[in-house]
Amino acid sequence: MVLVLIAFPLSIDVSQYDLNKFYFSIIVISLLMISFLATESIFSEDYEDGSLEQIYLEEKDFYKVALTKISIYVFFIGIPMSLIGSVFSFANGVSADELPKIFVVLLFSTLILFNLFAFGSALSLNKGAMLGVLVSLPLTLPVIVLLGRAVRTIQYGEGFLEVLALLLGVGLILMAIMPLIISATLKTHLE
């Protein structure tokens, strides 16, 4: 993520473009890529070494495992990514007052993205990542649209809380439901 955010402004003539206006899009694209790459093998190691079978024998489903793994990813990858994205926004003309808003928007977005890509990863277990991408990527498009809307509300100062509440609500619903779906998906792979 850092590489993309540093390389991008260096690769274009900043005098011709107003970097502030579209830099956030670069952050969103980086977030998308990182979320996909980070969750690509979230379950594959446990599947390949047989740990999933042992977990199933103890727990009879994978809900707790899926929820715990996604939470850990959000905590250890999502929070730093959101911080980095906020800092780079600041470095590109966003005022200091708006930094906490950007951080929170990015954090709630990673909550949603990690859930979606974790589902794609569970679906494509042992079958190549392309299946997961084909399923997850369309589901992330509404999130990207919502992120764009959130940025506009930060820039113009209206409706930010409403969009934030929507992001948080969707994120929490996915955190509750997606591990159920992932659990069923992982079980079918064990069959």
Place this chain on the structure above:
Amino acid sequence: MQLITANNLSYSINENQLFHNLTFALDSGSGLHVKGGNGSGKSTLIRILLGLTSPTKGEVIFPEPSPFISYLGHKNAIKQYLTPLQNLDLMLDSSSLESAMTWMRTLGLARVQDEMTATLSFGQQKKLALIRVLSNPSDLIILDEPFVGLDDSSRDLLSKFLSARLDDGAGLVLTSHIDPQVSCDELILREKEDV
């Protein structure tokens, strides 16, 4: 006490029927040695008993409360990037760790306990995976080819351990091409002959 009951189990895959209408029950203190050629469905039967695979027909019934099952299949469920000690810490409850450490010494793994599991041989990794079974106070032990990769002394140890657990009232289901030298009933799955 009956630990597990299988009623009319059948399994087919790709129009190939592996077994049909298998019915058996396992009591405390008794063992079942599932035998058969390659592809006869031994591992599949084990996975059906564990609930990992659904049968085409039939059911598996456990009593209430369910027996505590220890299982070791073809995959060891150990992490290559951890040491044996760290793997045991991950696998076992604190109550079983002392027993696990004793088994580590008995099986000759104490001298490699702080090395990366990835550097251990196949047999050493198998022994490490077996410690989960050896240390847990399980009511039902289910093993799929447990003797593969073990040296003669370890095989003897495992056979004696399994016999002792049967005497203690545990149940045992295992598949093995090697004679387990444990007093068990036999269930033979026959491979269908090509016509």
